[in-house]
Amino acid sequence: MEPGLRLGVDLGGTKIEAAVVRLDGGAVEVLARRRVPTEQHRGYEHIVAAVVRIIQDTARQAHLPALPPVGVGMPGSVTQGAGSSGPLLVKNSNTQCLNGRPFRDDLQRALGHPVAFANDANCFALAEARCGAGRGCRVVFGVILGTGVGGGIVLEGRIWEGAQGIAGEWGHVVLDPSGPPCYCGRRGCVERYLSGPAIEQAYAARTGVHRPLHEIAARADDPAARATLATTTETFGRALATVINILDPEIVVLGGGVSNLPQLYDEGVAAVRRWVFNDRLQTAIVRHQLGDSAGVFGAALLPEPALRPPALS
Ligand SMILES: [Zn+2]
The missing domain is CATH 3.30.420.40 (ATPase, nucleotide binding domain)
Structure with missing residues (x-):
């Protein structure tokens, strides 16, 4: 797998967008992009399956032989912070059927691939910092x-x-x-x-x-x-x-x-x-400079480790 390839997913309340991008310094080249409705009224399992499907379809559309590193951005909080154990549960998402659910674990299991997560504002800030106005x-x-x-x-x-x-x-x-x-x-x-x-x-x-x-x-x-x-x-x-x-x-x-x-x-x-x-x-x-693309670009940038305070063991 070429090192600069990433797949980002922007999971919103009304639409799910995914893109395969090639990162080269601050430049982002979009190789494939798809968008589907979230249809949150169809429930939690439907959304997990829809995110798996759009990831696989977008990778296929970009003619990738396997999945590149994957990041998902969504509203709400998806982290527990350093030092906690147990599954990461979604909080404060406007896609309400995700709240209280171990969405990242379920998605990784269904996809058979690790997934990095952050909320949409962090994805926006990351994308603009690395590739946009910042x-x-x-x-x-x-x-x-x-x-x-x-x-x-x-x-x-x-x-x-x-x-x-x-x-x-x-x-x-x-x-x-x-x-x-x-x-x-x-x-x-x-x-x-x-x-x-x-x-x-x-x-x-x-x-x-x-x-x-x-x-x-x-x-x-x-x-x-x-x-x-x-x-x-x-x-x-x-x-x-x-x-x-x-x-x-x-x-x-x-x-x-x-x-x-x-x-x-x-x-x-x-x-x-x-x-x-x-x-x-x-x-x-x-x-902003990236417009609607910031969410999906920021998600694609996630698979690099976020900064965390060092653990005091
Ligand atoms: Zn408030």
Whole structure:
């Protein structure tokens, strides 16, 4: 097997995408790519079988004689962190039939091949750090601002998972304990202010009218839209400044639908500058470069070991 070949799978709530890629430094060449619906209503066993099938079909489409190293990215958490034993169980996935199930073990057994796993935000951060907007940076914070908010930390080209596997989980930092309730059981999480649905709800609360985010962003003459976005950019600045104060990355890469808001890159960056503990802001805060491919590319990059704290035996 040629050393640079990898197979990545992006397992989403509505679609499963797989690609065979050839990695050469920061360049990614796609040799084969497939996409199928997740059909999560058909249950857990169906999803395991569908992921096995798309892996085998994509490898065959690329004319590979055997499976290359395989990585799978998905929403939710799939790690237990260092020092734990027993199967890795899925938590917090929006593909709910996976929650509480030993998905990685079951997939490896059905496939007869090892599989590396990470959540979708870590895959996004890894792909952008290695092949996208963060190329050449040693410390990258990648954020998905979409239907939820997730984050991932990449240090020198490798995911930093953290001692308990939650590194980069910025979306559930609590900004206001009396804020709107979050599915995680707390209130006022970053996700409840900066996800697409949260911004749309904030606009609806002001106006009684539900509009999609891109419409709100385009309504320059609508005081309620301007006020909603002013709150969004201010919250973005305050919340991101906290990350920068602690991690001090060279670059923050934004992905997900909300990252298309132009206001984040002027008023949002200005708000970060106001809140960060420095008299200037050198951190680059930029839009993603890989688009929808980040998930599947990041998954393909996973089979190299993630950074973990050394075990103290
Ligand atoms: Zn939360």
